[in-house]
Amino acid sequence: MNLHEYQARDILRKHGIPVPPGEVATTPAEARAIAERFGGKVVVKAQVHAGGRGKAGGVKLADGADAAKAAASAILGMTIKGLTVHKVLVVPAAEIVSESYVGIIVDRASQRPVLIVSAAGGIDIEEVAAKTPEQLHRLAVDPRYGLLPHQALALGFALYRDVKQARAAADIMQKLYGVVYAVGASLAEINPLVTTPDGSVQALDAKISIDDNELERRPEIAALRDVSAEAPEEVAAREAGLTFIKLDGDVGCCVNGAGLAMATMDLVKYYGGQPANFLDIGGSSNPQKVVAALRIMTSDPRVKVILFNIFGGITRGDDVANGIVQATHAFPLKVPIVIRLTGTNEKEGIAILERAGFKALTDMDEAVKQAVA
Amino acid sequence: MSVFIDKSTRLVIQGITGRDGSFHAKQMMEYGTNVVAGVTPGKGGQTFEGAVPVFNTVAEAVHATEANTSVIYVPAAVAASAIFEAADSGIELIICITEGIPVLDMTRALPFVHERGAHLIGPNCPGLISPGQSKVGIIPGNICTPGKIGVVSRSGTLTYEIVHQLSTHGMGQSTCVGIGGDPLIGTNFVHCLSAFEADPETAAIVMIGEIGGTDEQQAAEFVKEKVKKPVVGFIAGQTAPPGRRMGHAGAIISGSSGTAAEKMAALAKAGISVMKRPADVVPLLKERL
Structure with missing residues (x-):
């Protein structure tokens, strides 16, 4: 089962990962009200279980509340890869210095959760894997001990030279590893993980897929299923x-x-x-x-x-x-x-x-x- | 001869009093499998079908009956726990039939099984059968006949289809092993190919793979380097679209890897005769034997 971006962001936030603010709207008027509260430029993002939202016109930058309303009315009801958009996420437009990728999947070859990080974030990670595999760093985590602090820090330094940022990234990786086992995820990724002009490290976009076999014992996660999106x-x-x-x-x-x-x-x-x-x-x-x-x-x-x-x-x-x-x-x-x-x-x-x-x-x-x- | 199980197999059935466990326990006993014990917590002291003692724990069953193999029919929520228990009780070979075990449970169970020196087949598999000797799991005994073909497969009913083709054309089987359709499994193609290569009574091997992962490619490498016996292969999922899980949790094409075309090419390159459809198995084997 796939979660929406806004649901994944909520889960990360609950586990202590820094996530910028954002609210969900189901009508253009709601989107307008949210944009007004945030003030300034916002990004309106389609919440749909399909990749390539941006290319399909499902992500729009809007300068002010009226523009946000217009963007939402364009996106709500549109069809992306056969699925109708019923919800949009409205977030303040962030000033971004760098974009990285952090993801965890269960790897069948090593039979372990594998942490994958790359300083080339914000784009399709499979494209990075295919074209510039040297930019990917992988670590198979021993589930008996979890992601150890020194392992996370080494990967943090693979993303950032600054020790504060490397530590912040390492902390996010350890928390993300915790999320995987806490919600029964088969995939949890932050793409992009960004740095802002003040130096902070934040999860701008998130994707979580839940192993369907976990749903029976996790009713609170099963309740997140959005049948209208399937x-x-x-x-x-x-x-x-x-x-x-x-x-x-x-x-x-x-x-x-x-x-x-x-x-x-x-x-x-x-x-x-x-x-x-x-x-x-x-x-x-x-x-x-x-x-x-x-x-x-x-x-x-x-x-x-x-x-x-x-x-x-x-x-x-x-x-x-x-x-x-x-x-x-x-x-x-x-x-x-x-x-x-x-x-x-x-x-x-x-x-x-x-x-x-x-x-x-x-x-x-x-x-x-x-x-x- | 055969691989993994034979007449010396002493089987304990975990979940013997459950709906699936009791049904298949009877089928295995009718087939002639040496079922020495059953386990259902709280039902220790009972006797199943007037013949098989039931214990509360696997350790008690092993102590009392010297069981060396276990088969698991318990529900998915407790199946990983059943695997831990079997491995902790000195069982050498564990076959887990249960479908729907969370993958994260398996990330913890697999290293434990390995540390205890046990072997796991499955989960989410039909088990195995050495025709005429022993059957552990759910493969219908009546479609198999004793013979010299070793069969290893990620699937259940597709295995029945291919075994049925073999049996109706007079090609019996030494052992048929269903390794399971999950992404994390205890026994892979290479383990089985290696066992069949070493088994003097197996003359040729049929491997049935599917989309997802790279197990078949590794198996192809292994065949090229280590297997002298003829191997015939099939890959299911040639028409499967990328990114969609085809029923089995393991059967998903991600990115450009794990496609049927890629796997069929790897098999052919390793000298494996590749079937285009299940009915090709008999003519291809005849060419190679």
Whole structure:
């Protein structure tokens, strides 16, 4: 789960990291009032779960309250990478001397949280990694001891020559490491970490992604989810216990298991089709999940055919078949459906489908070929 | 022969009285796995299915039954704790089936397992099976047949698909290992390839990878340098868009790394025969054997 910038800034502030002021507005009038309180120039920033906000016109500098109102009315309601902007963050325009990057991710190779810092901040860090990797400093932190003071200070000196600023940065890094474990983050980054004319070091922009597996035990973090900022069909899928990702094609795919789901999408493409989605109904078999899956796929007008690929293990073929039949009683399918069903309770499942007038195949290649034909 | 588990495996099931644990305990017992103990705190002294003693702790189970392998079916919130407990109790091989363990929990559990000299398979994996000898986890026994192909995979049902192809074409398996779809896992491709290379009864290896991370690239390097047996590989996620997590927490393309194309090229460069689709596994193996 991604947090908005303003939510991430609040978390950093609560953990003692210096963050400049800023307030959220949902209407141009609110943005105007906030800008008036701050006085002077402000920056109005779209709060949306997509990168490249600036390039898309979602970040505007505004000189005064009226300009802030105009900027907010331009940004609110705009669409960035398919997501509608419902909130803006209004912050005083800061005078900036330097911009750096500080981030922590869980690294699969070292199996540790890795702190990444760079004096080249304010831009896409993956671009820095690709073009000038020597400007990145990485440290795999031993989770048994945490980020040690001397390690943080060494990285602080990688950003700043001034000892006061290096210490301030080191302090921020240690606090950011604390944030990761406190909120269950898979990524926490400050970009840019800035220095101001008075020499202070501040977190100007922040991004935090939460490991979805942490949400059950952290209700206060789960409550930060902004459903209005997510694609509606993905919200519906999550609430039904499905994993769904929308793609650009027209073959709706419904599969049990993530690996087989990916392989099915690949096979659709292999035979000349384009998958409309990734959809994993998961391991436990529940006819209601299948009904929900069909409801989501049939509500997409681009879907021209629906392909089921079920290899029963924990998932039972009869449960999937019952789900398909129940769905046809609840709403029209509108498009042809191709079903491949094998594994646990294959015979029972195929019998249920045939009684309801469906055909079922047992071979994956045959089913995909039929679906894309 | 086989790798990791065989007839000498003495299994303790953590979470044996739970919904998933009890179901799969019965399946494993029917398959012939030597299930010597179960653990559910508070249910010590009971007997599962009239045959398996239940203990309150793994340490008690190990003391009483000399269990050497454990399989974990407990809920995600307590699964890391179950891994710590197994490693602390002298279990040599821990297989964690549980899905949904927070990654930060694993950053602490993995070094602990390593320090105690134990090995972890998973988490979020289907476990493993040495057909005809022992099954630990949830892989359906009826799709496997004994034979000489070693299978290692990051996925569950995709493994079933490929094993099914092998079995229906008369190619039995020495051991099938599901290493799990999480970003932080205890056993990787290289560990499994190394075990299969050393196993005299394994004649060829099938590795099933997917997008995300660089495990497959490291495996390719290892195959090039250390593996003499034929290897056939598959990578799932050729149509996956960057930046989106494809179900498995580990299956995400970040930046330009971890793509299927990159992994398939690395496999091919190492002399691994690369499948374009699951049905290619049998013809490619036949070419190499």
